[in-house]
Amino acid sequence: MAQDKVTSPEEIRALRAENSTARARDFCDSHDISEAQLVASQVGQGVTRVAAHPDQLMPQIERLGEVMALTRNASCVHERVGHYGNYRSGPHAAMILQPEIDLRLFPSHWTSAFALESETETGFKRSIQVFDAAGDAVHKIHLRETSNHDAWAEVVATLATGDLSDQQTVAERKPPEAPKANLEKLDVLRTEWARMTDTHQFMRLTSKLRMNRLGAYRHVGEPFVQPLETGAVDAALQAVAGTGTEIMIFVGNKGCIQIHGGPIEHLRAMGPWQNVMDPRFNLHLRLDHIAEVYAVTKPTQRGPAVSVEAFDAEGSIILQIFGRKTDAQDSRPAWEEVVAALPHSPVEALV
Incomplete structure (x- = not known):
């Protein structure tokens, strides 16, 4: 995605207001923007820029109690409910080793992160979302009713970077590596x-x-x-x-x-999707x-x-x-x- 094609934050907000029900990834694909640019356009309006490195994020995420962890690629979404903890740092790879939240993290791709909060009819919707240099989602943490919402404000304040910009610079997305055999x-x-x-x-x-x-x-x-x-x-x-x-x-x-x-x-099959729909684990x-x-x-x-x-x-x-x-x-x-x-x-x- 070339930077000179990026829609301004004002235009992104206007487009999103016209199509507020679309899934974030679908909306971004249809408008040739990244998810990070969509989220950044809302900074100051329920969105706060926060530290992206796992060494800073993970100790704070533990304080939120039971949450839903989400990691995806273009073809599959993996959602798991549980607690963060047992974080093991590393310069090239880090880990969360818990019975339910089991992650391998590669910090060089954790480029930007945001805390999102919005009020709905059923209460506050809160999440931490992390993106790579191209603005694609790397990992998301969604709070649930059972999460420690009382800790949210302090967690966000601790992680906040102070950057109030609503514009996100993104790099060209690198193509997948071709199959390579010798x-x-x-x-x-x-x-x-x-x-x-x-x-x-x-x-x-x-x-x-x-x-x-x-x-x-x-x-x-x-x-x-x-x-x-x-x-x-x-x-x-x-x-x-x-x-x-x-x-x-x-x-x-x-x-x-x-x-x-x-x-x-x-x-539960739905169109081209096969879905695992268990109480604490979903796969799409x-x-x-x-x-x-x-x-x-x-x-x-x-x-x-x-x-x-x-x-x-x-x-x-x-x-x-x-x-x-x-x-x-x-x-x-x-x-x-x-x-x-x-x-x-x-x-x-x-x-």
Whole structure:
């Protein structure tokens, strides 16, 4: 998005007043602006600029008690109710490790943040929203009726930057990385893949071999990766819903990955969306955005970690589903049986 095309804050406010019911992302896409620009246009009108770095934000968010954490990409929205806490800082990656709020944070993408407050017929609607350099949402925290609203004013005052500007400068959005494979190193990839003892070794391995995730998946072959039909993700969700099978669902963007750990109970399809609609976990997945799906097996010291992973037409990862690991094992046999029964794709490895 080029900066010289940006609509002025006054025009953004006028356009939003004419179309106040549209979802923020849909409104922004239709007017070629970013979500950060939309939110910034309301600074001083229920919106306050706050510190964006997780080291400053997370200790304050803990004070708000039970909230809803939201992380999304263009094809999937992940919403989880719980408490923030057990924050672990890091220069390149940070973490929230709680039973319900489980996050991996990449601070370099936490560029701007805002506290939003508005009064509705049902009470005050309050949230903290974080955006990257292109103005795309990285992570949002929404207060609920059960949140500690008494702490809100002090939290916002503590985090406020004092910047009263209603205009937000954004950078050009970077295109997704194309699938990257080094065919001369496939034998090395297969040999070292078989020697992995932890799933976190995978990204280091592909980087060393000048590959990326999708490039490796397209070419490594069995027994490590099996292409699946695009309907396999929906089939997997339907197979585990209501069975008590514990899974982990990873959804993220460049700045944040959010993880659900546990069973899922209720699915509700609506048009192109498949939705998990449980009391403390919601997932909203655009099935029509899924272009490639793979069943992936990574060896670990505690048994195989088996996942179903979906990518969009541009090669961006949409979500990953694993069997939920425990302190004793990374494998979950009930989930592995589900994956083994998913429809395989006859398509050969893509070039």
